[in-house]
Amino acid sequence: MKVETMNNIKTTLKVVCGKWKGIILIELFDDSLRFSEIKKRIPEIHHQTLIKQLKELEEDQLISRYEHAVVPPKVEYSITEYGRSIFPLLKEMEQWGKHHRVNVE
Amino acid sequence: MKVETMNNIKTTLKVVCGKWKGIILIELFDDSLRFSEIKKRIPEIHHQTLIKQLKELEEDQLISRYEHAVVPPKVEYSITEYGRSIFPLLKEMEQWGKHHRVNVE
DNA sequence: CTGGATCCAATTTGATACTG
């Protein structure tokens, strides 16, 4: 296989393969959400873990973060165009998982 | 988000998100290969790691393993229909990575 | 409300040695 092909796949893996990243992106697809709202929609994710994954997604520029200058803090996360471009892939992942359920224990 | 959607995605993540799994599957797509041939095509992967990932892929039934009864041993790995069904996803991953290169350092 | 700083446990990957 060409090295480039491998790197392309690695790039994608890096971006979507956090345990929750795909799920976060899907949540953000329709609306911007603030931190607490995301938390509410994905209750199983730990507070701190969510912070980390959001940060990574932001670093990879899949989402953007807007901090309202208010007290108490209000921060909104929204998907970027770049992030949006990965949506077909997420959909395909969902479809495949749907038809090919493996033992997810 | 529906719990089911989440589980579908998790299923897919579980299957393709090993560091090398997608790459192994692509290599096997065209031909069955024996262990040493896979190793040759993906030199960066460590012997031991390859064994493990192949074993997991086999457990998830994405590939099958045929052991020829000869000395020295000869083992062939081939992709299953089930494994084949994930190919569009891999292609999409490759495409996305191609157009959206992130710092893979 | 949001998130930084730490530490820890679990998982994953890689290294080394040995076997039929």
Added chain:
DNA sequence: CAGTATCAAATTGGATCCAG
């Protein structure tokens, strides 16, 4: 040649505590 067994290293997710 292919694989097992074991261990070490690295990465990741999660828990707890603290702060503006």
